[in-house]
Amino acid sequence: DQQVKQNSPSLSVQEGRISILNCDYTNSMFDYFLWYKKYPAEGPTFLISISSIKDKNEDGRFTVFLNKSAKHLSLHIVPSQPGDSAVYFCAAVPYGGATNKLIFGTGTLLAVQP
Amino acid sequence: DAGVTQSPTHLIKTRGQQVTLRCSPKSGHDTVSWYQQALGQGPQFIFQYYEEEERQRGNFPDRFSGHQFPNYSSELNVNALLLGDSALYLCASSTYNEQFFGPGTRLTVL
Numbered sequence: 001d002q003q004v005k006q007n008s009p010s011l012s013v014q015e016g017r018i019s020i021l022n023c024d025y026t027n028s029m030f031d032y033f034l035w036y037k038k039y040p041a042e043g044p045t046f047l048i049s050i051s052s053i054k055d056k057n058e059d060g061r062f063t064v065f066l067n068k069s070a071k072h073l074s075l076h077i078v079p080s081q082p083g084d085s086a087v088y089f090c091a092a093v094p095y096g097g098a099t100n101k102l103i104f105g106t107g108t109l110l111a112v113q114p
Numbered sequence: 115d116a117g118v119t120q121s122p123t124h125l126i127k128t129r130g131q132q133v134t135l136r137c138s139p140k141s142g143h144d145t146v147s148w149y150q151q152a153l154g155q156g157p158q159f160i161f162q163y164y165e166e167e168e169r170q171r172g173n174f175p176d177r178f179s180g181h182q183f184p185n186y187s188s189e190l191n192v193n194a195l196l197l198g199d200s201a202l203y204l205c206a207s208s209t210y211n212e213q214f215f216g217p218g219t220r221l222t223v224l
Contacts, residue, residue, distance in 0.1 A: 004156075036215075043118065043204055043215030044157070089156050100208060101147070101170055104156030 003027045004092050006105035014113050019077040021108050023090030026071065030092040034102070035064060035075045038087045047088075048075070080112045116141075118207050118216035126222045127195050135190040135219045139207030145169075146188040147213065148180060149204040157204055163188050195223045 005024045013019045023033075032051045036044035050057040050064045050073065057064050063076045077084055090105040119138045127133050139146050145164045149157035159172035163182035177193045186207075192199055200223045206213040 006156075041217060043206075043217050045215070046212050049212075091156075100210070100213065101159045101162065101172070102149075102157070102206075102213065103159070104149075106154070106156045 002106075004090055004103050004105040006088075006090055006108050008108050009106070010109040010111070012111045012113060013080045015082055016079045019075075019080045019084065019110055019112065021075045021077075021088050021090075021110065023073045023075075023105055024071060025073075025092055027092075027094070028068075028071070029095050030103075031095045032093050033064070033066065033073055034091045034093070035062075036089045036091060036104075037084075038089060038107070044089055077110075080110075082112050082114050085110055085112045118205060118214050120203075120205050120216040120219050122219060123217070124220045124222075126224060128224050129195055129197060131195050131223075132191065132193045133195060133221060135192075135203050135205075135221070137188045137190070137205030137207075137216060139186050139188070139205075140214050143207035143209050143214070144186050145208045146182060146186065147206045147208070148188070148190045149206065150174070151202040151204060151218070152198075153201070160190070192221075197223050199223050 034049040035047040038044045048059050048062045066073045087107045089107045091102040121136045147162040148160040151157040160174050161171040162169045166182045179191045182188045202218040204218045205216045
């Protein structure tokens with residue numbers, strides 16, 4: 001039962017253009033959402049998050065949009081840089097409880113071409 | 115600050131053996147979570163330790179067990195290894211929200 005889905009396994013973008021990574025979820029009981037970036041041989045690194053009560057959060061070149069009615073979120077990277085090439089994971093945290101257990105999607109490999 | 119460290123980096127075992135993986139959390143962090151990332155998949159939550167107790171557990175069999183020490187470091191133990199246990203095992207430490215991940219231990223079961 002995949003509660004968080006990233007349907008695009010890969011994405012290729014030209015340097016300077018916008019990268020849009022998508023994520024869908026099936027469970028309405030998520031408190032907030034996060035995006036992580038992962039380089040080979042390294043652990044995932046936190047990028048940006050958004051609370052379920054917001055519809056947009058921006059941090060420099062990274063913006064996350066949340067559409068609760070569609071159970072969809074997206075990460076926009078503008079402008080894309082070659083150093084952004086990595087696997088991007090969408091993750092969700094369920095409401096309540098004492099833990100911040102993360103439920104991850106399967107990831108999207110972003111390749112930014114110079 | 116060394117961040118989250120894990121050992122060993124790589125490990126090869128055979129079916130039926132037992133393995134212990136280790137994690138040292140980021141300085142100041144008291145909570146440790148373990149995740150399994152199979153090839154082509156996202157990390158899956160195994161369990162979380164806080165104050166030396168298992169606080170929450172994911173959908174993993176009892177062959178997977180853990181421990182947290184008074185200095186907040188943690189171990190993940192897997193008994194009776196199966197081929198399907200081959201994966202990258204990630205440790206994450208946190209205080210409240212943001213989790214910081216270690217580089218992982220690559221376990222190969224032959």
